[in-house]
Amino acid sequence: MHAANSNSSKPQPLNSWQRIGLFGGVYSNYLALEALLDDAKRRGVQSLYCLGDLGAFGPFPNRVCQILRETRIPIVQGNYDNSIGNGLADCQCGYTDARDNYFAKLSYDYTFRHTSSDNKAWLQKLSPAIRIEIGRYRILLCHGSPRKMSEFLWETTTSDAFLNWLFQKYDADIIVGTHTGLHWHREIAPGKHFINCGAIGRPPNDGQTTVVYRHRAGT
Amino acid sequence: MNFDQVLPYLEEAVHLGVKEFYFTGGEPFVNPHLPKILEATLRIGPATVLTNATLFSTELVKELGAMGDASKYSLELRVSIDGFSPETNDPIRGPGTFKRTMRGIKLLLDGGFLPIITAMRSWPIEQDEAQLRRFKNSLADVGYRYPRVKLLPSLKIGQEALRDHGYSEHDYITASMMVGYDCSQLMCSSSRIVSARGVHVCPILVDQADSILGRRLSAAKQAFELSHQACTTCYHYGALCSNASSAATSFEKTRL
Numbered sequence: 001m002h003a004a005n006s007n008s009s010k011p012q013p014l015n016s017w018q019r020i021g022l023f024g025g026v027y028s029n030y031l032a033l034e035a036l037l038d039d040a041k042r043r044g045v046q047s048l049y050c051l052g053d054l055g056a057f058g059p060f061p062n063r064v065c066q067i068l069r070e071t072r073i074p075i076v077q078g079n080y081d082n083s084i085g086n087g088l089a090d091c092q093c094g095y096t097d098a099r100d101n102y103f104a105k106l107s108y109d110y111t112f113r114h115t116s117s118d119n120k121a122w123l124q125k126l127s128p129a130i131r132i133e134i135g136r137y138r139i140l141l142c143h144g145s146p147r148k149m150s151e152f153l154w155e156t157t158t159s160d161a162f163l164n165w166l167f168q169k170y171d172a173d174i175i176v177g178t179h180t181g182l183h184w185h186r187e188i189a190p191g192k193h194f195i196n197c198g199a200i201g202r203p204p205n206d207g208q209t210t211v212v213y214r215h216r217a218g219t
Numbered sequence: 220m221n222f223d224q225v226l227p228y229l230e231e232a233v234h235l236g237v238k239e240f241y242f243t244g245g246e247p248f249v250n251p252h253l254p255k256i257l258e259a260t261l262r263i264g265p266a267t268v269l270t271n272a273t274l275f276s277t278e279l280v281k282e283l284g285a286m287g288d289a290s291k292y293s294l295e296l297r298v299s300i301d302g303f304s305p306e307t308n309d310p311i312r313g314p315g316t317f318k319r320t321m322r323g324i325k326l327l328l329d330g331g332f333l334p335i336i337t338a339m340r341s342w343p344i345e346q347d348e349a350q351l352r353r354f355k356n357s358l359a360d361v362g363y364r365y366p367r368v369k370l371l372p373s374l375k376i377g378q379e380a381l382r383d384h385g386y387s388e389h390d391y392i393t394a395s396m397m398v399g400y401d402c403s404q405l406m407c408s409s410s411r412i413v414s415a416r417g418v419h420v421c422p423i424l425v426d427q428a429d430s431i432l433g434r435r436l437s438a439a440k441q442a443f444e445l446s447h448q449a450c451t452t453c454y455h456y457g458a459l460c461s462n463a464s465s466a467a468t469s470f471e472k473t474r475l
Contacts (some may be wrong), residue, residue, distance in 0.1 A: 097367075097368075098347070098351070147403075148403055154293075156265060156291065156292050156293035157238075157239055157265040157292065157293055158238060158265075159236075159237065159238050159239065159263060159264030159265065159292065160263075160264075161232065161233045161234075161235075161236045161237055161238075161263060161264060162236050162237065162238035162239075162264070164236060165235070165236020166236075168236075
């Protein structure tokens with residue numbers, strides 16, 4: 001297991017000139033993951049971080065696990081990974097519509113059946129958060145929010161006051177999540193950023209076939 | 220509560236890092252100060268109003284729409300209903316309310332809102348699908364083809380206790396029930412409700428004397444013993460009063 005995964009409280013310092021890539025919501029889409037690795041390489045991204053939810057929707061969950069294990073990309077545990085790893089009965093996705101839950105259950109049961117026990121054990125051990133430092137920025141990578149893996153932080157339902165509280169409580173300048181799968185970014189004060197890096201496994205319901213991840217250069 | 224009574228709580232909420240705001244009643248739109256209160260709220264965070272939708276006019280909906288558009292945060296209207304026809308709704312809500320609520324929902328739709336329609340589950344859980352189908356037909360009649368629906372479990376207090384026999388003597392949370400339980404599912408672990416009387420632990424217990432925890436939000440952060448029978452409903456169904464649908468999460472998270 002990667003060192004950054006085994007201890008989330010110890011920040012991993014990176015050079016201030018380093019360009020990092022942040023992605024999440026792979027949803028068993030190994031083709032999107034391969035495309036991201038190529039794209040990040042082309043853009044000169046030196047370090048990649050995955051913010052979780054490796055399974056769901058796509059047909060080959062083990063292929064995503066294999067790529068991520070081989071590349072040794074540090075990974076934050078998502079609710080899906082937590083459920084599959086711990087053998088829970090549902091994905092803890094927090095859907096609010098009965099039809100969403102119906103299809104989520106089909107997808108979850110399929111993913112559970114088609115994830116090897118070795119990969120399940122690996123998913124179970126992923127870290128709930130990763131801390132890195134680039135120059136003066138303390139960056140906290142989580143899945144939903146720092147306080148709850150499955151918390152939905154939507155752009156229009158998350159107050160500046162709450163983000164400010166998160167920055168203070170969790171000693172961070174930049175917090176990055178992925179859980180909703182919808183990318184957004186807000187700078188609530190100079191140097192204080194919340195970023196949802198989006199999801200690479202499926203589009204953000206915008207009628208397009210493209211997906212989103214974020215890359216950032218430290219200064 | 221008038222604007223001047225609410226404002227100090229809004230200011231305190233920013234200081235405390237409050238994420239979102241809900242307005243409930245009674246019927247919040249009876250309060251003539253509500254639009255001004257909402258406008259101030261939407262400057263600092265997202266707001267949801269729980270309403271029976273019977274007091275809407277085209278002008279009021281337009282005013283609310285303009286407030287939502289001017290804010291970077293969302294303004295949600297959540298409409299409560301207790302049945303899918305005048306025959307099932309009006310005995311609980313009052314004569315003529317079904318028709319007036321449906322009219323209010325149509326006004327909201329015409330004004331660009333997608334209200335969350337909330338209904339209390341007054342039927343066995345196995346009948347959810349059939350009941351929801353009827354419900355959606357009623358909403359389709361006023362032009363709401365893909366409605367957002369939130370089902371609430373029955374809280375056996377007040378009038379509902381008389382209708383559904385109330386809680387049994389065994390309906391209390393015990394210490395052993397809390398072992399391994401995810402307390403963040405309970406709204407009282409992260410929310411408070413303000414009334415003219417003070418800051419209460421939750422909206423369900425607002426009529427109970429022990430629900431008042433302090434005069435200010437910052438003085439009402441202490442833990443609250445889950446000693447009421449109604450607490451068992453929250454225990455089983457999670458965050459009842461949030462916009463999210465209440466799923467029976469306590470048994471959904473069991474192992475395969």
